[in-house]
Amino acid sequence: MLKQQKKMHINWKRVLFVVLLFSIFVAILYSVWLYHTIQASKTDRFDEAVKFVLQQTDMERIDDIRYFQEAEGYFILEADDGNDDYFVFLRDDETFSINQLYIIPKKEVLSQTAIENSLMNECQSCELVHSKPAMIDKVPLWELTYYDASNRYVIEYKYLKNGQTYEKLKLTTK
Numbered sequence: 001m002l003k004q005q006k007k008m009h010i011n012w013k014r015v016l017f018v019v020l021l022f023s024i025f026v027a028i029l030y031s032v033w034l035y036h037t038i039q040a041s042k043t044d045r046f047d048e049a050v051k052f053v054l055q056q057t058d059m060e061r062i063d064d065i066r067y068f069q070e071a072e073g074y075f076i077l078e079a080d081d082g083n084d085d086y087f088v089f090l091r092d093d094e095t096f097s098i099n100q101l102y103i104i105p106k107k108e109v110l111s112q113t114a115i116e117n118s119l120m121n122e123c124q125s126c127e128l129v130h131s132k133p134a135m136i137d138k139v140p141l142w143e144l145t146y147y148d149a150s151n152r153y154v155i156e157y158k159y160l161k162n163g164q165t166y167e168k169l170k171l172t173t174k
Helices: 012-042 046-056 112-122
Strands: 061-069 073-080 085-091 101-105 127-136 139-147 153-159 165-171
Touching: 046 061, 046 073, 046 085, 061 127, 073 127, 085 127, 112 127, 112 139, 112 153, 127 153
Parallel strands: none
Antiparallel strands: 061 073, 073 085, 085 101, 127 139, 139 153, 153 165
């Protein structure tokens, strides 16, 4: 009696389907991990900055913290000492230093609302995207991002104390 050998027939469609499903699963896992890592890096060292400011100043509470990056990075905190509110700018160095800490009482500067209203009075057809405090060349500023009348994306920096323009960047799309 002759033994018949069965030939293995590979279903390539099924193999490709399994490989494709596995690849999609791996891509989804990688995307979730990457997203989580990027989100965590946005707040990297925030706790250290808050702890440093609370220890080195008379501040009792931190209400908000942001990060601003230009040539140098700064942690920008909104804090209070129990009586007054302050902007606290802390340069992001490897080790924090009291020499790189800038504290400005909010009562000495224009409010966010006043700066935004000033922009909207100058340009009624502008559409404000967002605004936030900033620090460029050790000068405390307010960053306004908006679309102007010509539909250009504009990033404008204004002095905190008087609202005058420090720098304005206008970008156009093609």
